[in-house]
Amino acid sequence: MNTDVLIVGAGPTGLMAANQLERFGIDFIIIDSKSGPTVESRAILVTSRSIEIYQQMGLSDQVVNNGKKVTSFNLFTNGKVRGEVQIGELGKEQSEFSYLLAFEQFKNEKLLSERLDNLGKSVLWEHEYLKMLEYENKVTAMVRHQGEEFVIEAKYIIGCEGAKSPIRHELDFSFRGGTYEQKFFVADTVMEAEIGSDKLIVSPGKENFVALMPETNAHTYRVLGTLPSKFNKKDDVTFNDIKETVKKTLNLQIDFKEVNWFSIYKLHHRAVDHFSEGRVFLAGDSAHIHSPAGGQGMNTGLQDAYNLCWKLAMVLKGQAPERLLRTYNEERMPFAKWLLKFTDRGFTFMSSRNIFIRVFRKLFGLPMAGILMKREKIRKLAFKTVSQIGWSYNEHSIAEDTSTPELEFYAGDRFPYFIQDNLYLKLTEPAFHLVHIGTNPLSEADWNGFKETFTGDLILVEDPIIEKWNSLGVTNELIILVRPDNYIAYIADGYDQQQLNEYLKKVGLKA
Numbered sequence: 001m002n003t004d005v006l007i008v009g010a011g012p013t014g015l016m017a018a019n020q021l022e023r024f025g026i027d028f029i030i031i032d033s034k035s036g037p038t039v040e041s042r043a044i045l046v047t048s049r050s051i052e053i054y055q056q057m058g059l060s061d062q063v064v065n066n067g068k069k070v071t072s073f074n075l076f077t078n079g080k081v082r083g084e085v086q087i088g089e090l091g092k093e094q095s096e097f098s099y100l101l102a103f104e105q106f107k108n109e110k111l112l113s114e115r116l117d118n119l120g121k122s123v124l125w126e127h128e129y130l131k132m133l134e135y136e137n138k139v140t141a142m143v144r145h146q147g148e149e150f151v152i153e154a155k156y157i158i159g160c161e162g163a164k165s166p167i168r169h170e171l172d173f174s175f176r177g178g179t180y181e182q183k184f185f186v187a188d189t190v191m192e193a194e195i196g197s198d199k200l201i202v203s204p205g206k207e208n209f210v211a212l213m214p215e216t217n218a219h220t221y222r223v224l225g226t227l228p229s230k231f232n233k234k235d236d237v238t239f240n241d242i243k244e245t246v247k248k249t250l251n252l253q254i255d256f257k258e259v260n261w262f263s264i265y266k267l268h269h270r271a272v273d274h275f276s277e278g279r280v281f282l283a284g285d286s287a288h289i290h291s292p293a294g295g296q297g298m299n300t301g302l303q304d305a306y307n308l309c310w311k312l313a314m315v316l317k318g319q320a321p322e323r324l325l326r327t328y329n330e331e332r333m334p335f336a337k338w339l340l341k342f343t344d345r346g347f348t349f350m351s352s353r354n355i356f357i358r359v360f361r362k363l364f365g366l367p368m369a370g371i372l373m374k375r376e377k378i379r380k381l382a383f384k385t386v387s388q389i390g391w392s393y394n395e396h397s398i399a400e401d402t403s404t405p406e407l408e409f410y411a412g413d414r415f416p417y418f419i420q421d422n423l424y425l426k427l428t429e430p431a432f433h434l435v436h437i438g439t440n441p442l443s444e445a446d447w448n449g450f451k452e453t454f455t456g457d458l459i460l461v462e463d464p465i466i467e468k469w470n471s472l473g474v475t476n477e478l479i480i481l482v483r484p485d486n487y488i489a490y491i492a493d494g495y496d497q498q499q500l501n502e503y504l505k506k507v508g509l510k511a
Ligand SMILES: Cc1cc2nc3c(=O)[nH]c(=O)nc-3n(C[C@H](O)[C@H](O)[C@H](O)COP(=O)(O)OP(=O)(O)OC[C@H]3O[C@@H](n4cnc5c(N)ncnc54)[C@H](O)[C@@H]3O)c2cc1C
Pocket: 008, 009, 010, 011, 012, 013, 014, 031, 032, 033, 034, 042, 043, 044, 045, 105, 127, 128, 129, 130, 160, 161, 162, 163, 166, 186, 263, 283, 284, 285, 286, 292, 294, 295, 296, 297, 298, 299, 301
């Protein structure tokens, strides 16, 4: 079998990669050793940034209509509210999806794999990746299906095969970090509780740390936390064993009716120190794993795939040199490093049983967090961070700003999101978009100059200079070159052939 891209692993990351490559018309094969998509809930929350990707793919209505909005985030100790944030209002001016949405991993996988089925590009289930050989211009992978081994030849491989990644091991990538001492439990439960069924609750206690996350079905909650230490050495621990400790830590009126899934595992926080080597790329859990604090795991895998695939598409179509692929590592590695630190600090603060941290947490940390969460600025920042809409690639090689006014956004940022008159709805094609903001449309000569100088597919979007732009510092003509993943590549005051040539030459996109 021959293809342009072989995707190994059809979890959320691999499925997003396949869907993105399909959008760009790139030939791919996606394989997974399992017999079908995940049936367990696993990750629960999808962030605004992920729903924005679904919106670009025409799938956001299905996600939102089949998900459940998490209304508030609550910090509890001993059943007392230490801080409460109404999530629905948090990101109000920042995204149409200004909330956290429960839309479980199995639903994401079903949505993405059904889209592939409908397009005749189904996952090859029960196909196990074994090993590879890399050549100058291709990679060959040995794959096993129903006891038979055969070769798939591809120009590139994306390893999305999860935390144990055989590809990462085979290529001997480092995977530095550590393993938390405490064991961790997760349970999907049906319960009756005084708190209703749409609040996210985090409650660090003396014996353990417990969090409740609403799932999409009524009265169904994910209960997760650290295993009380007295069960550390016990085999076959059940949810019944820890139920009373969980209730004690939460100190809430809860009646657990059913347990649909219960699992205990060790948590790791590790990341590679580079995402790619030659013709091989890693994405999602194969490149970084961390605690579920902040619900970032699945979302980060989706963003990795989204960042990589338009670059692969341009290189495969001959629209960009191979060096564009280096920017995948350049842009995603800092995020992975930051994420590991962010989730590690949050998790350690909430779950540590160290006496000093416990006292600090109780006397200062939690009351302070409660006070800070009342501040509008902090709440907005928290939403920006958790929803992943605030991350910028502004220090990286594709981003360049030659404009003169002081703007409220920079090259490398996510394109500004306006709730009214949302330009994102015009940025849905698998192409670069040239957003021209001006009192008159861009002249035909300037547009032709742009098109002829740029190697990739380019679509012109006109928008008048109106109040929404004024509020971001735009008062005169402005040109914004938007990448296919809706991050800003280049900003200029207008069409300047020489400046544009220099920029496109530098990033390898000059015709
Ligand atoms: C119990 C549990 C609870 C979790 N809860 C949360 C949560 O609340 N929030 C959160 O953000 N994250 C959570 N996560 C993490 C989240 O599930 C992962 O971050 C996410 O699944 C990563 O997606 P992925 O596609 O990169 O990898 P995976 O989902 O692991 O997918 C990898 C795929 O590769 C396939 N594969 C592996 N080896 C091979 C091979 N040799 N050949 C072919 N195919 C192969 C596997 O079958 C699998 O389908 C949880 C994880 C677990 C295990």
